[in-house]
Amino acid sequence: MSKVAVVLGLNYGDEGKGKVSTFLAGNSDIALRCTGGNNAGHTVEFNGEKIVFHLIPSGILNKNTDAVIGNGVVIDPKVLFEELEVLDKHGVDLSKLHISTRAHVIFPYHIEEDKLQELLKGDDKVGTTARGIGPCYMDKANRIGFRVIDMYNEDFERKLRRNITNKNKLFDLYGFPLLDENKIVDEYLEYRDKMKPYVMDTVSFLHKALDNNKNIICEGAQATMLDMDLGDYPMVTSSNPTIGGIQTGSGLSANDITDVYGVCKAYASRVGEGPFITEQNNEIGDTIRELGHEYGATTKRPRRCGWIDLVALKYAVRINGVTGLAINHLDTIGKLGKAKLCVGYKLNNVIYDEYSDDIIGHENEVETIYVDLNTEFEIAGLKDYESLPIDAKKYIEVIENHLCVPVKFIGTGPDNDDMIIR
Ligand code: GDP
Ligand code: IMO
């Protein structure tokens, strides 16, 4: 029987999905990305080397694992080829990469539009990664986007010139520099040729793989609270990083999925604007940031840090149907000495143990109910749960009891092997 394991972020991203996915790829024939684009930054420390993946599933590092960029992903070809170059230097067999004919393509005008939209929002800006992700998905929904397959159509150049002309009218209106039409056309005709060996009908490829009892690992990008429908709209990304996005972004069915691993940290972080109920915008947050090296893998921005929020996590667990949790950075929280875990919100005398839409717009009024725990422990190098100090076990068990889901993976350091498997 084939297995399809999904790795999803439960908070605001950067939970350590890359590390968990690479680890699970060890037992997988195919590693798959289904959503988002190079707004993602997945850090992997593998055999002593640190690699940051933006587009390609990190499981490609595993010798026997093929990698698929699914139809729900948006691809910036420039970033794709930069990433392939890095992997080539690491001796990765690039012929293992397969790119969906249906994935959408990011163009330079998307990146400029991303910057323009943010500027126009003024104080209401989202704090995007400025990678053109939102505008590319906008064009997809507006039916003026280009799928990879459309680049090989005889109409491609005409339609691309049409889009650039129209986008330049918009940039002109707002005093933005105009884009060089011929340069973009030439660049993308070149990318199209370079991309060709990788392009295939990945939906059929995945279906055939399942028919042949292959195992698949789906590497989620972004996270539940950044979901366009179920997250903190409008402070979200422009895709569905939750479980539904895995299906629409790959062509796998709900029935194919056998395991859903939800990833979070022993604390919480957010990069970009938007609500963050357990944020510690103070010395504690600064200490967590330094201990956990919480700086963006994509934009290098300092991440906002705070306590683990079990109320939001309960919501994320329910939405995604999480069957097992991965909790990273238990080593980091162990350096803090003491920590708080948010187990409830109080708003207008009502107590919530799971996130609710009642909270929307009242994030600043919510009173947080915390459990305090001692977190003074050194766990680097520990490999089995039983060897963990009692306070570390207690931390895990409070999370497990609140969320009613078993903790299967515990991160004890940044390296791929720094993990306790339960
Ligand atoms: P992703 O986007 O979810 O893949 O996560 P990122 O790579 O953006 O951020 C996670 C960061 O935490 C990376 O720098 C990882 O190397 C690091 N990391 C992951 N797990 C652990 C852990 O258990 N302990 C420590 N100290 N670092 C970890
Ligand atoms: P990984 O996969 C953390 C955030 C941005 C911004 C919002 C919208 O590494 O966990 P976008 O560029 O997508 O339009 O930005 O979403 N964001 C992420 N934050 N990790 C990510 O990916 C993110 N991808 C997008 O900071 O707040």
Ligand code: MG
């Ligand atoms: Mg990241």
